[in-house]
Structures are given as structure tokens and as C-alpha cells.
Amino acid sequence: MQRYPRKKTRQIMVGDVPVGGGAPVTVQSMTTTKTADVDGTLAQIYALKAAGADIVRCTCNEKEAAEGLARIVPRSPVPIVADIHFHVEMALAAIDAGVHCLRLNPGNLRKPEEIKLVARECKDRGIPVRIGVNAGSLDKRLLDKYGEATPEALVESAQIELGLFAEVGFEDVKISVKASRVPLMVEAYRQLSELVDHPLHLGLTEAGPPPAGIVKGTAGIGTLLMEGIGDTIRYSLTTDPVEEAKAGRTLLEALGLRERRNVDLIACPSCGRAEIDVYRVAQDAQAALEARSIPLQVAVMGCVVNGPGEARSADLGIAAGRHRGHLFIRGEIVRVVPEAEMVDALVEEAEKLVKEGFAARLAAADANASKEAEADRLALLGDKGGDANRSEARVELINRRLAANPEG
Ligand code: SF4
Numbered sequence: 001m002q003r004y005p006r007k008k009t010r011q012i013m014v015g016d017v018p019v020g021g022g023a024p025v026t027v028q029s030m031t032t033t034k035t036a037d038v039d040g041t042l043a044q045i046y047a048l049k050a051a052g053a054d055i056v057r058c059t060c061n062e063k064e065a066a067e068g069l070a071r072i073v074p075r076s077p078v079p080i081v082a083d084i085h086f087h088v089e090m091a092l093a094a095i096d097a098g099v100h101c102l103r104l105n106p107g108n109l110r111k112p113e114e115i116k117l118v119a120r121e122c123k124d125r126g127i128p129v130r131i132g133v134n135a136g137s138l139d140k141r142l143l144d145k146y147g148e149a150t151p152e153a154l155v156e157s158a159q160i161e162l163g164l165f166a167e168v169g170f171e172d173v174k175i176s177v178k179a180s181r182v183p184l185m186v187e188a189y190r191q192l193s194e195l196v197d198h199p200l201h202l203g204l205t206e207a208g209p210p211p212a213g214i215v216k217g218t219a220g221i222g223t224l225l226m227e228g229i230g231d232t233i234r235y236s237l238t239t240d241p242v243e244e245a246k247a248g249r250t251l252l253e254a255l256g257l258r259e260r261r262n263v264d265l266i267a268c269p270s271c272g273r274a275e276i277d278v279y280r281v282a283q284d285a286q287a288a289l290e291a292r293s294i295p296l297q298v299a300v301m302g303c304v305v306n307g308p309g310e311a312r313s314a315d316l317g318i319a320a321g322r323h324r325g326h327l328f329i330r331g332e333i334v335r336v337v338p339e340a341e342m343v344d345a346l347v348e349e350a351e352k353l354v355k356e357g358f359a360a361r362l363a364a365a366d367a368n369a370s371k372e373a374e375a376d377r378l379a380l381l382g383d384k385g386g387d388a389n390r391s392e393a394r395v396e397l398i399n400r401r402l403a404a405n406p407e408g
Contacts (some may be wrong), residue, residue: 003256007228009199012128012172015079015100017054019128019174020199020231025257026054027248028201028234029241030083036064038071039309044241047313049077049266050297051242052249055232057081057103063402066093070394073098074271075306081130088114089405093398095121103130106161107137115161119170128172129165130201133157135179149179151188158192174231176201182220189224199231209238214247225255263289263350266314267300272388274302275320275380276339284343285318294350304377305384308333316353318346321376326369329358333373334365 011021019026029048033041035058045056060066060082073080081101082094086108094102095118102122109115122129135149139157146153154177165173175198177188185204193200204220207213217235224230233251235244252258267282268274282300289298299317301307304326307319312331319326325342327335327349337345353361387393 004226005228007193009197009231010171012174012199014055014081014128017079019055019201023231025225025230025252026232027052027245027252028055028057028081028232029053029244029248030057030234030236031059032241034065035059035068035072036062038068041068041072042075042306042310043312045072045076045078045080046266046299046310047242048245050264050299050313051245053078053245055079055081055101057083057234059083060090060094060097060099061085061087062090063093063398066090066097066398066402067395069094069097069099070398071389071391073100074389074391075268075310077266077268084109088118089402091118092121093401095125095127096397096401097394099127101128101130103132104161105132105134105137106157107134107139110139112164115164116168119165119168122172123168123170126172128174129170131158131161131165131173131175132201133161133175133177134205135177135181135184136205149184151177151184151191154179154184154188155191155195159195162196162198171198174199174201176203178203178205178236180204180206182216182223185220186223189229190227193229200229201232201234202230203234203236205236207236207238210243210247213237213239214243217247218251222251222255225251225257263294264297265289265300266297266311268302268307268310270302272390273305273380273384275304275322276302276342278302281318281320281342285346288343288347289350292347292351294347294354296350296353298346298350300346303380304373305380308373315358316346316350318342321373321380324372324376326373326376329353329362329365332362332365333370334362335369336366336372336376 009020031044079100082099083103084091142153179185202221207216235247265286270278296315299311299314301319304319304321308328311317323339325337
């Protein structure tokens with residue numbers, strides 16, 4: 001039920017998520033944790049995914065953040081965008097970390113040669129870029145020319161940057177021209193959309209806390225979406241980013257741009273630690289839970305080493321380890337079942353959870369479950385070691401690059 005015809009844009013891929021070119025409008029948010037805090041950031045990424053985010057951005061502002069990204073990306077359930085300000089070395093380190101997209105701010109990463117260097121690297125490695133113009137950090141030369149941040153100034157900033165990308169023949173670029181005033185932001189996007197066919201990332205910056213932040217964001221983003229403008233959106237709220245993802249998802253559903261959800265199945269992407277075929281188990285679980293209209297967030301996780309912790313924001317989940325499935329409710333292990341019975345056990349527990357509620361099902365947990373789960377977790381750590389994803393090799397690469405150019 002597409003009610004608002006969409007302006008045609010070219011398509012880019014952010015990891016496995018298409019943006020533009022007729023793809024469903026996607027929801028983005030940004031973590032508020034230190035990116036160096038790998039477990040905390042992953043837990044927030046999972047919570048954002050469960051709340052409706054399709055793509056998540058993390059800051060890459062220092063060496064430790066780049067190292068964190070090397071460890072986060074292989075375990076993230078959604079594509080990761082690295083947010084880059086000022087330092088070209090951080091852009092290159094984020095690329096080394098394996099991120100799916102970079103966000104560059106033309107207002108503070110200004111040297112053409114540096115921007116082209118990053119563009120060339122991205123082109124070679126097939127990593128798209130968001131040109132993220134922001135009225136609050138507009139290039140001084142444009143402020144001098146226009147007197148203040150006008151729609152024309154925002155658009156010109158994006159076009160100058162786009163020109164540098166075009167010089168190296170790189171077109172996998174999406175663009176944002178954000179401002180904190182709704183009329184300025186709306187007009188800038190309208191003008192930009194007339195001039196380029198690149199996918200547009202909509203957002204109002206510094207919108208503030210809810211409810212005013214949500215109202216302002218909806219006024220700007222909703223207006224543009226109803227004009228067919230915009231391929232991916234982010235609410236910028238001064239609160240838990242889960243609220244941003246929820247607001248984004250709710251707006252898209254309200255406008256008929258995304259389907260309403262029944263079960264919200266989240267699954268890890270699978271990585272070097274996976275103990276099962278995550279895709280198959282997730283597909284089977286999705287089909288069984290959808291058929292029963294289970295209105296829960298349910299997680300399928302490839303390993304017990306990280307799964308229950310990463311997906312602790314889900315209502316219910318299962319993680320695999322040593323030919324067994326560990327069932328967990330909001331991060332608490334409640335039962336351990338044979339691997340062949342994982343999907344059945346998940347569906348049975350989901351039905352009971354809906355009928356009996358969380359307190360009753362947590363009270364009915366098998367008393368030995370968490371002990372058995374811990375034994376499996378330790379055994380797996382012993383089998384595969386601490387670096388099953390070879391993240392440390394990437395960290396080494398980042399260290400070598402930054403050691404070679406310590407100025408950043
Ligand atoms: S296999 Fe384990 S560590 Fe890897 S992504 Fe899945 S849950 Fe995370």
C-alpha cells in the first residue's frame with residue numbers, strides 16, 4: 001500500500017541493505033556508547049535493531065573506537081556506518097575495521113586530496129559513503145558567501161563534496177543536508193533532490209528530547225517523505241537511541257512505507273563463532289512464529305559465547321552451543337535443549353510466554369540451565385579461543401596504519 005510515489009534515486013548497498021532505487025525506506029540510529037566498549041555497543045545495536053533500526057552508525061573518533069569497530073562489525077546484526085569528523089586517518093582505520101559505510105562531514109574534513117584519498121579507498125573496497133552536511137558545522141567559506149546557513153549553502157556544500165567523489169569516479173554516495181530548523185532542512189532537501197539522483201538520508205539535527213524532538217523530526221522528515229523525497233531516515237533525539245529507532249519505524253508504518261510487524265525476529269549475522277546454520281534456524285523460526293502471530297521480539301543467535309548477552313533486549317531467544325540450544329528470556333537462560341529441537345522449543349516457549357507472562361516463565365526456568373549454559377560457554381571459548389573472528393588481526397592493521405602516521 002504505497003500511497004506516496006517515491007522520487008527515483010540510484011541504489012547503493014550499505015552491507016546487505018539497499019538504500020534508494022525503490023528499496024523500502026530504511027531507519028537509522030546512532031549508538032551513544034563508547035565504540036571502544038564492544039559489548040556495550042553491541043547490546044545497544046541489538047536493542048536498536050529490535051526497535052526497528054535497519055542500519056546503525058557508531059562514532060569512529062579515536063584509535064580505540066576503530067579497534068572496537070573491528071570487533072563489532074562481524075558480530076553486528078545490522079550494517080554499521082562509521083561516523084568520521086576531522087581525521088582522515090580515522091576514515092582509513094574504519095575502512096580497515098571492515099565497516100559497511102562511512103559518514104563524512106564536509107564541514108570538518110576539508111582537504112580535497114584527503115577526501116579523494118578516502119573516496120579511492122572506498123571505491124576499491126566497495127564501501128559506500130554518506131556526505132553528511134550539517135548546518136551547524138558548515139564550511140566557513142560557504143558561511144561567508146551566503147551570510148548564514150541557507151538551503152543553498154547546504155546544497156552547495158554537498159555538491160562540492162560530490163564533485164570530489166566524481167573526480168575519482170566514485171558514485172556510491174548518499175547525502176544528507178541536515179539543520180535544526182524544520183523549514184531550512186525541508187527546503188535544502190527539496191532543492192538537493194531536484195539536482196541529484198543520489199539517495200537522500202533525511203534528518204533534523206539536534207531536535208532535542210521527546211516529545212518536542214519527535215514532533216520536529218516528524219514535521220521535517222514526514223513532510224519530505226510525503227513528497228516522495230528520502231530513502232533512509234534518522235530521528236536525532238536527546239534520549240535513549242532506541243526511541244529514535246521506534247520513532248523512525250512508527251513514522252514509516254504510519255505513512256504506509258513499511259509493513260506492520262507481527263513477530264519481530266532478530267538474528268545475529270553469524271560469524272566465526274557460529275555453532276549452527278543461523279540462516280536456516282532463523283528462517284524456520286520466523287515461519288513458525290509468524291504463522292502463530294506471536295507479538296514478541298525473538299532472537300536466534302549463532303553461539304552461546306555472546307548470543308544471550310548481545311540479544312538481552314529481546315523478549316525471548318535461543319543461542320547454539322555444543323549441539324544444544326540455550327533458551328533465554330530477556331537474557332536469562334531458562335532451558336537447554338538438544339540442537340534438533342531448537343525451533344520447536346523456541347515456538348513452544350513463545351506461546352507460553354504470550355499466555356503466561358514473563359514473571360511466570362522466568363519462575364518456571366530449569367534450575368540447572370544457567371550452570372549448563374556456562375559450562376558450554378567456557379568449553380566453546382576453550383575450543384575456538386578468544387579471537388574466532390580474526391578481529392585482532394584487523395586491530396593490528398589499524399595499529400600499524402596509525403603508528404605509521406601518528407598525527408592522524
Ligand atoms: S555467532 Fe555468536 S559472536 Fe558471532 S554474531 Fe552470532 S552470537 Fe555474535
